[in-house]
Amino acid sequence: MQDSEDRYLNDYFQLKDKELRELSIGIAEGRTLVDRLFDSSLKIRSVLSTPANRTHYEKLASPECPVIIREPGEIGGIVGFKFHRAVLAAFQRPEFTHLGSIGSLLHAAPGKRLFADCSGIQEGSNLGAIIRSARAFNLGGIILGPKSADPFSRKAVRASAGWVFSMPLLYTHEPETDIAELKTKGFRLLAAETREHGAVDLSGYRSGMNGADQSRESKPGPAEILLLGHEFTGIRPALLKQADALLEIPMNEDVDSLNVGVAAGIFFYALSRAAGS
Numbered sequence: 001m002q003d004s005e006d007r008y009l010n011d012y013f014q015l016k017d018k019e020l021r022e023l024s025i026g027i028a029e030g031r032t033l034v035d036r037l038f039d040s041s042l043k044i045r046s047v048l049s050t051p052a053n054r055t056h057y058e059k060l061a062s063p064e065c066p067v068i069i070r071e072p073g074e075i076g077g078i079v080g081f082k083f084h085r086a087v088l089a090a091f092q093r094p095e096f097t098h099l100g101s102i103g104s105l106l107h108a109a110p111g112k113r114l115f116a117d118c119s120g121i122q123e124g125s126n127l128g129a130i131i132r133s134a135r136a137f138n139l140g141g142i143i144l145g146p147k148s149a150d151p152f153s154r155k156a157v158r159a160s161a162g163w164v165f166s167m168p169l170l171y172t173h174e175p176e177t178d179i180a181e182l183k184t185k186g187f188r189l190l191a192a193e194t195r196e197h198g199a200v201d202l203s204g205y206r207s208g209m210n211g212a213d214q215s216r217e218s219k220p221g222p223a224e225i226l227l228l229g230h231e232f233t234g235i236r237p238a239l240l241k242q243a244d245a246l247l248e249i250p251m252n253e254d255v256d257s258l259n260v261g262v263a264a265g266i267f268f269y270a271l272s273r274a275a276g277s
Contacts (some may be wrong), residue, residue: 005066005068008046008066008068026090026093047087114137119145124149127149131164187225198245200248204249238273
């Protein structure tokens, strides 16, 4: 039994994101995140817990998922830092869905017609916060690219409060090209921008739609992609020029911008209300 447990404990040793990513492994920390992991469809490799949680996780875990019990001090020695979260779980990172499958997502969940382009987001904490807000406001999925932060890094998983485990993640090697292609297929591109770049007040978006378009009996409007820019350089010009609308969050003139994770939540709320979802 000890040899078997030692094999699984290797997943938790020193917890370096780079090594975990190369092994296609992710780590959830704390009971809230681990419980959300169990609620998802992801494959859980093992659970590492203090004795207090033994019964809870032995009930949740499948026979193929060992629940390894250690004292907090022992766990701290394994993970490489003082351990206060009572439980961790190692999971197999899923394969990303290709952006070309976005139509299938719309067909399966027609009410989820807003997506967020995070192909330029490079901070894990920001990406995690965006995913958490996206889950809260019923988005259809998150678009990622080669330069995106790792959505399954420990920082991103924590910032998402575990909602990354149940959020569709759509990947493309060429965000500018593939998102522009979606525009030709009827998707509407919205850019989160500032007034100095010609953006208009977010609260007025869709105010020009006629009554028929807003009626309950009307067909749903076009699916939309909200373009979110890099934390410092903003939306890439090749994407920005494709935008159908540039929208801003009105704010105190002394403040030029908001953190992208905060701004995304405001955009998601306003756009989901405008869509009636």
